[in-house]
Amino acid sequence: MNEHDRLVGRAARDAKTVLFIGGLDAGKSTLARATAAYALHVGRAVAYLDADVSQKTVGPPATVGMKHIRSVDDLTFDRLAEADHLGFVGSTSPADHLLPLVGALARLRDRARAEGADLVIVDTGGVVGGISGQLVKYYKVDALEPDLIVGLQRGEELEPVLGVIERFFGIDTVTLPIHPGVEPTSVEDRMAQRERQMSRYFAQELHRFRVKPTVFMPSLPPLFDLKELDRLMVGLSDGSGGFTGVGHLEYVPEDGGLRLISPVAEPPKALRLGSVRLEANYRAKRVDLRNLFGTE
Ligand SMILES: Nc1ncnc2c1ncn2[C@@H]1O[C@H](COP(=O)(O)OP(=O)(O)OP(=O)(O)O)[C@@H](O)[C@H]1O
Ligand SMILES: [Mg+2]
Structure with missing residues (x-):
């Protein structure tokens, strides 16, 4: 042995x-x-x-x-x-x-x-x-x-x-x-592997929910341009401290509103804003919420 x-x-x-x-x-x-x-x-x-x-x-x-x-x-x-x-x-x-x-x-x-x-x-x-x-x-x-x-x-x-x-x-x-x-594995392999894992998660049947700008943690500053949240990763709150999954936001120019895209069928109770934006191929790009909001 x-x-x-x-x-x-x-x-x-x-x-x-x-x-x-x-x-x-x-x-x-x-x-x-x-x-x-x-x-x-x-x-x-x-x-x-x-x-x-x-x-x-x-x-x-x-x-x-x-x-x-x-x-x-x-x-x-x-x-x-x-x-x-x-x-x-x-x-x-x-x-x-x-x-x-x-x-x-x-x-x-x-x-x-x-x-x-x-x-x-x-x-x-x-x-x-x-x-x-x-x-x-x-x-x-x-x-x-x-x-x-x-x-x-x-x-x-x-x-x-x-x-x-x-x-x-x-x-x-x-x-x-x-x-x-x-x-x-190389750095490139690891990045590709992360993108594959994220893509696989979003390759399941996806659900779309209209999102009110008041559901976020941290909350949005006054007059915040919702476009800035396009493709930001979010955590879907189950309303009792846990999370049912993750998703990303989508900005819809036609109505100036946001949608949540996620494989979780159940509508979330609230959304925790993440610190990455999911680019094409689900590559995660860092976002600093303090910079994005222009506040401390
Ligand atoms: N005892 C083992 N015998 C043969 N192959 C192994 C063994 N342990 C790990 N490997 C292989 O080495 C690779 C890396 O192993 P593993 O994913 O367990 O490492 P890790 O430390 O968790 O890596 P990461 O930093 O990516 O989390 C995998 O392809 C795995 O199949
Ligand atoms: Mg590991």
Whole structure:
């Protein structure tokens, strides 16, 4: 048995919340799925919490998603992509959106527990370096309180972030080398992959709703030109703190109004404005709402 298999066995049997950390293409999601499969096998009630807002496993890009894993079929890519509950972050870069990110993660973890999960497996994004990597990991750990952290590293790139976690939280961390089977992807591949995931989400049957300018969070400044919101990504509120999905706005020049385009059939209770505009091919382009609104 190799050290990856031993780790999977330990995490699947003993952990309550296990968090996988590693740079881009470290094999985090693969090991998280393997842990879920083995945990099912030993009779645990498993939830998969996808905290990566960029290269998604559960839910569309710019969200965090939670899915209960009730059978191995739930671990196929298509089934895993369908979240049981979603949190909306509104951006594919986590560092500038820590508050929605950790707030949503804590909420999804609580939902997973309340709905019976006794093992929560957390898959995270590949930003591990610099201030951003340290802050994002620090606050994910702070919010989720994992009892086991697994670091997958090529060299010593995780030492700063793991050092922070050990010093501040005293949590058990295990480091593993990256599996030789892992194939690195280029920046272009990753961008194309995100666009594919977003396009796939919007390739479902789409619904259009007329949107009143009063439903947004944050609310629009007076005399705001609604045209500025064309193709902005939004999160669809379920009216009780969660999100039913994502969509994008469309400006209709004929009536000067906005429509919501989304695969969610149920009309939303309110809309959280995201920080990306979905261009052609569903490429996400950053938008700073403060700049757009001209306010602080
Ligand atoms: N143990 C393994 N054996 C063979 N192939 C693997 C293994 N682990 C990962 N891979 C392959 O390497 C690639 C990257 O793995 P994976 O998606 O799990 O990494 P990740 O760290 O989650 O990446 P990302 O930064 O994109 O989230 C995938 O194509 C996966 O199939
Ligand atoms: Mg991954």
